[in-house]
Amino acid sequence: MSAGPDLLVAIAVSALLVAGSIFSLLAALGILRFPDLYTRMHAASKAGTIGSGLLLLAAGLHALDIAILLRALAGFAFFVLTAPVSAHLLAKAAHQAGYKLTNLSVTDQLPLAKQKSDRL
Amino acid sequence: MSASAILSFSTTFALVALSLGLLLTVARIVRGPTLPDRVLGLDMLVAIAIGFIAVIAIRSGFNLYIDIAIALSLVGFLATVAFARFILARGLSPESAGADSRAAAVPTRGKALAPARRQKKGGRR
Numbered sequence: 001m002s003a004g005p006d007l008l009v010a011i012a013v014s015a016l017l018v019a020g021s022i023f024s025l026l027a028a029l030g031i032l033r034f035p036d037l038y039t040r041m042h043a044a045s046k047a048g049t050i051g052s053g054l055l056l057l058a059a060g061l062h063a064l065d066i067a068i069l070l071r072a073l074a075g076f077a078f079f080v081l082t083a084p085v086s087a088h089l090l091a092k093a094a095h096q097a098g099y100k101l102t103n104l105s106v107t108d109q110l111p112l113a114k115q116k117s118d119r120l
Numbered sequence: 121m122s123a124s125a126i127l128s129f130s131t132t133f134a135l136v137a138l139s140l141g142l143l144l145t146v147a148r149i150v151r152g153p154t155l156p157d158r159v160l161g162l163d164m165l166v167a168i169a170i171g172f173i174a175v176i177a178i179r180s181g182f183n184l185y186i187d188i189a190i191a192l193s194l195v196g197f198l199a200t201v202a203f204a205r206f207i208l209a210r211g212l213s214p215e216s217a218g219a220d221s222r223a224a225a226v227p228t229r230g231k232a233l234a235p236a237r238r239q240k241k242g243g244r245r
Contacts, residue, residue, distance in 0.1 A: 010123035014130030017175065021134035021141075024171050028141035031164055032148045037156050040148075044160050048167040052193075055134070055174040059186055062127075062178045068186065072174075075190040079170070082193070086163065086200040093208040094156040 013062045020054030023047050036102035037094055045087035053079055131179045138175065141168050159203040166196030 030043025053076040060072025101108055145168065149161035170189045177185035 007123045007126075010126045013178065014126050017130045017134045017178070020171060021137035021175075024168055025137045025141040025144075028144040028148075028164060028168065031161060032144045037154065037160065040157065040160055044164045044167070048164050052167045052171040052174070055171040056186065056189060059174040059177045059183075059189075063183045065183070068183045071190070072186050075186060075193065078190065079167075079193050082197040083167075086197050086204070089201055089204040090156060090159060090163075090207070093204040094154075097207050097210070098212040099154055099156060 009061065009064065013058045016054050016058035016061065020051045020058060023051030023054060025051075027051055035104055037099060038091060038101060038105075041087050041091055045083050049079055049083040127178070131175055134175045135172075135179075138168055138172050142172075156207055159200060159207070162203070163196060163200045166192060166199070170196075 024047070027043045027047035030047060031040050034040045034043060056072045056075050056079070060069040063069065095110055142165070145161050145164045149158050149165070152158045152161060170193055173185050173189040173192065177183060177189075
C-alpha cells in the first residue's frame with residue numbers, strides 16, 4: 001500500500017497532461033481552421049493559454065515540492081496575465097492597420113466607436 | 121498498472137498531441153495570408169513550446185525546465201508586443217492587401233487600398 005499516494009499523484013498528473021495537450025491541439029486546430037485573424041485569436045489566446053497552463057501545472061504537481069509547484073503556478077499566472085494583453089494589442093493593431101474581417105461576420109463595432117470618439 | 125506506466129503513457133500521448141499541434145500551427149504560418157496571422161501563429165508556437173518543455177520536465181525529472189518555460193513565455197510575450205507595434209507602424213502593405221482581398225473575395229484592389237490610406241492618415245493625427 002506504500003504506492004497509494006504515488007499512484008494518486010501519477011493519475012492526477014496524467015489527467016492534467018492529457019487535458020492540457022488536448023487543449024493545445026484544439027487551439028492549433030482552431031488556428032488552422034477558423035476563417036480570419038480575429039476568430040483565430042479566440043482559439044489561440046483562450047485554448048492555447050489553458051493548454052500550456054495545465055501542462056505547467058502538471059509539471060509542478062509531479063515534483064511533489066512546494067517550491068516547484070509555486071514556481072509553476074507563478075508561470076501559469078504570468079501566462080494568464082500576458083496572453084490577453086498581447087492578443088488584444090495584436091487585434092487592435094491589425095484592425096487599425098485595416099485588415100478586414102471575414103465575410104461571415106455580422107457586425108464590426110469598432111468603427112462606430114471611433115466615429116463617436118471623433119465627434120466628441 | 122503502476123504509476124510509472126501511467127506517466128509514461130500520458131507523457132507519450134501529450135508529446136504526440138503537442139507535435140500534431142505544432143505541425144498544424146506551422147501549416148498556418150506557411151499558409152497564412154497576412155502578417156498578423158503569422159504573428160499569431162508565432163505566439164501559438166511559443167505556447168506549444170512551453171507545454172513541450174513542461175512535458176519534457178516531467179519525463180526527464182529535471183525541474184529546472186520550468187524556469188526555462190517561464191523565461192520563454194516572457195520572450196514570447198515581448199515578441200508578440202513588438203510585432204504588434206510593427207504592424208501598427210507599417211499599416212497595410214500592398215501585397216498583403218491583395219492576398220486579403222483574394223481571401224475575402226469582396227473588394228477590388230483599389231477599393232481595398234483606399235481605406236488603408238485613410239486609416240494611416242487618421243493614425244498620424
